[in-house]
Amino acid sequence: MERKSALESAKLFVDQYFPNCRAAILGGSVARKEATSTSDLDIVIIDDTIDHSYRESMVAFGWPIEVFVHHATSYPSFFAMDAAIGRPTLPRIVAEGIAIRDHEIVSVMQVEAKEIIAKGPADWSAETIKVQRYTLTDFVDDFIGATAREEAVCIALSLATTLQEFYLRINNRWIGESKWIYRELKRYDQRFADRYINAIEYFYKKGEKQPLIDLVDQVLEPHGGRLFEGFSLGKE
Missing domain, CATH: 3.30.460.10 (Beta Polymerase, domain 2)
Incomplete structure (x- = not known):
């Protein structure tokens, strides 16, 4: 019926x-x-x-x-x-x-x-931006250093998800999950959305990490770049 x-x-x-x-x-x-x-x-x-x-x-x-x-x-x-x-x-x-x-x-x-x-969502605090920069840095370092493809695939998932959240939230835009990741990126910035998908596909199809690493660095650069040395939480 x-x-x-x-x-x-x-x-x-x-x-x-x-x-x-x-x-x-x-x-x-x-x-x-x-x-x-x-x-x-x-x-x-x-x-x-x-x-x-x-x-x-x-x-x-x-x-x-x-x-x-x-x-x-x-x-x-x-x-x-x-x-x-x-x-x-x-x-x-x-x-x-x-x-x-x-x-x-x-x-x-x-x-x-x-x-x-x-x-749109509330602006991220300086503290939140710092934590997210550190998180992306940690994922990038793990991604670069990964020698087992199985591990690199899993790291790429976390890296890509955190990257889209950082890019959208830092620009006061809503984030997505699943299919809404691309939809929200496309709604805000079609060019970036295409670069994001291409970088992920380039890694999964060819094993090339650099396009995704470069995209992370370009997103982080206006906000101080990668962050490891000097990062602390709860010290003060």
């Missing part, structure tokens, strides 16, 4: 599982019209009858579904938590979402979510 459309399935899901909810928003890739064969339905529920907020994964109406359940006073703290870690998962779902059970709170939430996204 062919499953119904994302929007129709989301409405059926809300009617069956959250019949008393005040509002429901369908977000994610289906709302952005970027869905693939493995996309799920991201649904935010506002239900004032619940005792506490929660997130749950399930399959219903032929779709994998991620549901984020909140009441009217709980979602702002989750907006704030996402903003604090630099990855606005819930604000983005809401901001880009489609109301499938409309209520005035939906427009309020979407205004708040769009303001958070437009503002």
Whole structure:
């Protein structure tokens, strides 16, 4: 049996599982019209009858579904938590979402979510920048010195992930994980995003480390370069 459309399935899901909810928003890739064969339905529920907020994964109406359940006073703290870690998962779902059970709170939430996204994450402190410079330096040194390919592959994963976080956060931009790493880099700087991917691919395909090392050094240079000697934490 062919499953119904994302929007129709989301409405059926809300009617069956959250019949008393005040509002429901369908977000994610289906709302952005970027869905693939493995996309799920991201649904935010506002239900004032619940005792506490929660997130749950399930399959219903032929779709994998991620549901984020909140009441009217709980979602702002989750907006704030996402903003604090630099990855606005819930604000983005809401901001880009489609109301499938409309209520005035939906427009309020979407205004708040769009303001958070437009503002960007908080600036990193000087201490955080120092720690991240040291972390990248440590990864680069391990990467350069690695003689076993298996170890170098694992170090490259950590190095690339930390590099994108440093580059985006130092420029007051949101970070991503998984597919959102490239999406956030591309959203901010297409040229850098392409260089980032090319450097990683060059290492994995040809075993050449230098392009990734050079990219790290170019990102760090305006902020003092690599940091090892003189680094300390908790001494003062």
